[in-house]
Amino acid sequence: MKAKITDRAIIVKVTNFSETSLIVRCITANHGFISFLAKGLRKTQDKTQLISLLEYELNLYSPREQGLYLFADANLISENTIYTHPETWAAAECGIELLEHLLIPPEEYGCYYDLVKTYLAYLEKVGKNSILILWRFWIRVFKLSGVDFDPLLCSHCHKTGEIVAALDQSSGSLLCKDCLDDASRANLLLLSSAARDILSRMPQIGNLLDQIKLSRSVAIEINALLSAWWESHFHEALHLRSLGVLVQFY
Numbered sequence: 477m478k479a480k481i482t483d484r485a486i487i488v489k490v491t492n493f494s495e496t497s498l499i500v501r502c503i504t505a506n507h508g509f510i511s512f513l514a515k516g517l518r519k520t521q522d523k524t525q526l527i528s529l530l531e532y533e534l535n536l537y538s539p540r541e542q543g544l545y546l547f548a549d550a551n552l553i554s555e556n557t558i559y560t561h562p563e564t565w566a567a568a569e570c571g572i573e574l575l576e577h578l579l580i581p582p583e584e585y586g587c588y589y590d591l592v593k594t595y596l597a598y599l600e601k602v603g604k605n606s607i608l609i610l611w612r613f614w615i616r617v618f619k620l621s622g623v624d625f626d627p628l629l630c631s632h633c634h635k636t637g638e639i640v641a642a643l644d645q646s647s648g649s650l651l652c653k654d655c656l657d658d659a660s661r662a663n664l665l666l667l668s669s670a671a672r673d674i675l676s677r678m679p680q681i682g683n684l685l686d687q688i689k690l691s692r693s694v695a696i697e698i699n700a701l702l703s704a705w706w707e708s709h710f711h712e713a714l715h716l717r718s719l720g721v722l723v724q725f726y
């Protein structure tokens with residue numbers, strides 16, 4: 477008999493595998509992202525239903541080598557209604573998709589899991605502008621992974637308190653207006669005043685969701701900024717499929 481594990485998990489994706497089985501992707505509190513095979517579950521009408529973004533306690537059999545866990549049973553821990561709201565759903569998926577790109581050390585699985593739980597709980601309450609909550613989540617992920625994104629700090633002259641004017645993509649530095657003159661223009665991502673205004677309000681963003689009128693071009697600009705910051709610090713291209721969906725709402 478294979479070893480059995482019990483863990484808390486948030487379901488990320490459910491895919492039909494055969495006539496009767498499912499492959500389920502989830503993020504867990506103690507094992508990071510894992511996938512498991514749930515035999516027979518597709519045919520189950522009224523027993524266990526695994527629904528995306530809900531939290532369960534899972535009992536699974538460990539894979540013998542690299543491979544899929546095998547589903548034993550599940551108990552629902554907490555529900556939400558994010559799946560009924562397409563914009564919020566896209567923001568939730570995007571945050572989780574972002575984490576899939578990170579190499580999370582096992583001792584930090586719990587931190588990221590809690591971050592996702594907090595994120596989903598917040599999204600549940602948000603009526604509109606959920607992309608702002610995604611950006612806040614994104615910035616928290618940067619901080620947790622040691623590449624703190626602080627748009628109030630110039631990486632060059634270390635001046636604080638004023639929103640930076642550009643990202644130097646070759647060095648991954650945020651630059652204030654005064655330092656732009658020294659920088660090569662070739663790799664600069666210059667920020668519009670509208671984007672800078674949003675960034676300046678990020679610390680209080682939870683209270684401003686109803687007041688901010690976000691255009692699609694600013695949404696695309698800030699997505700590009702955060703993606704470029706990621707790429708210059710993790711040296712890996714970042715293309716979030718669900719971000720393209722989310723931006724359609726603006």
Ligand SMILES: [Zn+2]
Binds near residue numbers: 634635652653
């Ligand atoms: Zn500066």
